Amino acid sequence: MNKYLSFFKIRLTNGLQYRGAAWAGVATQFVWGGMTLLMFRAFYQNGENSLPMTFPELSSYIWLQQGFLALYMAWYFDNDIFNSITSGNIAYELCRPIDLYAMWFVKNMAVRLSRAILRCFPILIVAVFLPKPFNISLPCTPVAGLMFIISLILGFLVLVAFSMLIYISVFYTLSSLGIRILTTSVVEFLGGAIIPLPFFPQKLQTLVMLLPFASMQNTPFQIYNGYIASSEILKSVLFQIIWLGILLKLGKLLMQQALKKVVVQGG
Amino acid sequence: MNLYWKYASIILRSQMQYKVSFIMSAVGQFLVSFTTFLGVYFMFSRFNSVKGFTFSEVLLCFAVILTSFSLAECFVRGFDAFSGIISNGEFDRIMVRPRNEILQVLASRIEFSRIGRLLQALVMFAYAIPASRVDWTFDKILTLIFMLAGGIIVFSGLFIIYASLCFFTIEGLEFMNIFTDGGREFGRYPFSVYGEGVLKFLTFVIPLALFQYYPFIYLIGKSDNTCYMFLPLVGMLFIIPCLIFWRIGVRHYQSTGS
Numbered sequence: 001m002n003k004y005l006s007f008f009k010i011r012l013t014n015g016l017q018y019r020g021a022a023w024a025g026v027a028t029q030f031v032w033g034g035m036t037l038l039m040f041r042a043f044y045q046n047g048e049n050s051l052p053m054t055f056p057e058l059s060s061y062i063w064l065q066q067g068f069l070a071l072y073m074a075w076y077f078d079n080d081i082f083n084s085i086t087s088g089n090i091a092y093e094l095c096r097p098i099d100l101y102a103m104w105f106v107k108n109m110a111v112r113l114s115r116a117i118l119r120c121f122p123i124l125i126v127a128v129f130l131p132k133p134f135n136i137s138l139p140c141t142p143v144a145g146l147m148f149i150i151s152l153i154l155g156f157l158v159l160v161a162f163s164m165l166i167y168i169s170v171f172y173t174l175s176s177l178g179i180r181i182l183t184t185s186v187v188e189f190l191g192g193a194i195i196p197l198p199f200f201p202q203k204l205q206t207l208v209m210l211l212p213f214a215s216m217q218n219t220p221f222q223i224y225n226g227y228i229a230s231s232e233i234l235k236s237v238l239f240q241i242i243w244l245g246i247l248l249k250l251g252k253l254l255m256q257q258a259l260k261k262v263v264v265q266g267g
Numbered sequence: 268m269n270l271y272w273k274y275a276s277i278i279l280r281s282q283m284q285y286k287v288s289f290i291m292s293a294v295g296q297f298l299v300s301f302t303t304f305l306g307v308y309f310m311f312s313r314f315n316s317v318k319g320f321t322f323s324e325v326l327l328c329f330a331v332i333l334t335s336f337s338l339a340e341c342f343v344r345g346f347d348a349f350s351g352i353i354s355n356g357e358f359d360r361i362m363v364r365p366r367n368e369i370l371q372v373l374a375s376r377i378e379f380s381r382i383g384r385l386l387q388a389l390v391m392f393a394y395a396i397p398a399s400r401v402d403w404t405f406d407k408i409l410t411l412i413f414m415l416a417g418g419i420i421v422f423s424g425l426f427i428i429y430a431s432l433c434f435f436t437i438e439g440l441e442f443m444n445i446f447t448d449g450g451r452e453f454g455r456y457p458f459s460v461y462g463e464g465v466l467k468f469l470t471f472v473i474p475l476a477l478f479q480y481y482p483f484i485y486l487i488g489k490s491d492n493t494c495y496m497f498l499p500l501v502g503m504l505f506i507i508p509c510l511i512f513w514r515i516g517v518r519h520y521q522s523t524g525s
């Protein structure tokens with residue numbers, strides 16, 4: 001366990017060095033979040049009654065999304081991992097007395113976490129002081145706040161476990177190009193990054209909620225803003241745990257299969 | 268210009284050597300903008316209009332932005348890889364050749380796989396042009412052409428600024444994405460949707476609204492002001508400060524020495 005922890009630490013401290021890039025990222029995400037909210041406000045000004053989310057709920061959702069973007073961004077992949085498979089360097093990794101799945105997992109976690117740590121605080125702190133209704137409100141109950149943190153971590157793990165499947169698929173296809181763009185757009189869309197899931201048509205929504213993507217950013221953010229009622233919180237967190245279990249199991253299984261017949265690319 | 272087409276045909280042929288990868292990226296590009304389209308569609312299936320604009324009108328606007336962005340990106344993409352060209356010293360090689368350096372940077376990379384995004388834009392045009400109930404007289408068609416041309420030029424200008432900044436710093440350039448990718452993402456709705464302040468900024472500072480919002484409301488008949496038709500041409504002037512900035516950058520350039 002210790003060796004994975006030190007991998008994690010190395011990557012984390014490495015990632016924390018890029019502070020200049022982080023400030024630019026904070027500014028970009030801030031404008032992005034603001035523009036998104038302005039767009040939604042224009043729609044809300046129609047004064048229709050059947051709104052899927054209230055505007056303060058939406059504000060909290062959007063700011064959390066921008067603040068924790070690095071945790072849930074679907075387009076980030078570690079190119080070193082892809083290269084090690086296609087170039088054959090994977091052979092060295094296989095010689096080491098480590099579990100490849102666990103190592104890739106912690107590496108991915110560390111990179112995302114380091115970016116999120118640098119970016120989330122400035123964004124969220126400023127977002128608290130924005131004029132109503134554009135600000136992020138506090139979690140509706142202390143319990144919701146606590147469950148938000150648990151769910152945030154679980155959702156993060158679900159996403160990383162899912163992206164592991166993409167890395168593993170390259171053992172079979174040797175090219176990451178198509179599958180990366182494909183999964184990125186599917187995960188973004190069905191995960192609620194483009195528009196929040198409650199804005200989906202009803203029937204589609206019921207289906208999408210069952211997929212693992214809804215257990216990524218959707219669950220924690222909707223717990224925070226109170227969209228998921230307190231009686232439903234436990235159920236949705238349980239759902240996250242189930243998906244995490246399935247994805248982890250599947251990933252390990254596929255990895256074993258792949259390593260059994262891995263062809264080390266020469267060179 | 269001849270030289271540029273020669274470069275272009277070489278790059279096209281080399282990209283065609285990897286057909287599967289080319290098709291995959293094109294399909295991917297299509298999908299990425301398709302999910303954005305679905306987002307717009309879902310919003311409109313819940314709300315009938317936004318600030319008085321209907322679904323087919325917004326699609327027309329979206330298609331204009333997407334077409335001009337993808338064309339600009341396809342041909343001016345060389346500037347996107349520019350930080351790499353500077354850091355590996357390739358720019359020294361470019362400087363010693365007796366040809367315009369802008370042309371050479373442009374021709375260093377042309378992304379034909381952007382065709383996927385363009386395809387998406389064409390599909391939207393095919394739907395929105397009849398559905399928006401615009402009376403397609405000569406001046407309306409001309410307005411549309413002006414909008415597209417203006418869009419290509421303004422986005423190209425933004426890509427040039429992006430690259431020129433690399434002469435001074437390589438940190439924090441992510442911020443420029445607000446105007447390039449952000450322009451594309453948020454330009455799917457007419458810019459007035461975002462309120463007065465944003466519209467003013469995009470009119471006078473970064474002239475994205477000059478080829479999008481103003482000619483657009485003329486196009487769909489929300490305004491009779493014929494001046495609006497020619498505003499994209501005014502927006503094209505934006506390229507001048509961009510090129511000046513590039514010149515300053517080139518003069519400021521110090522080789523990395525590698």
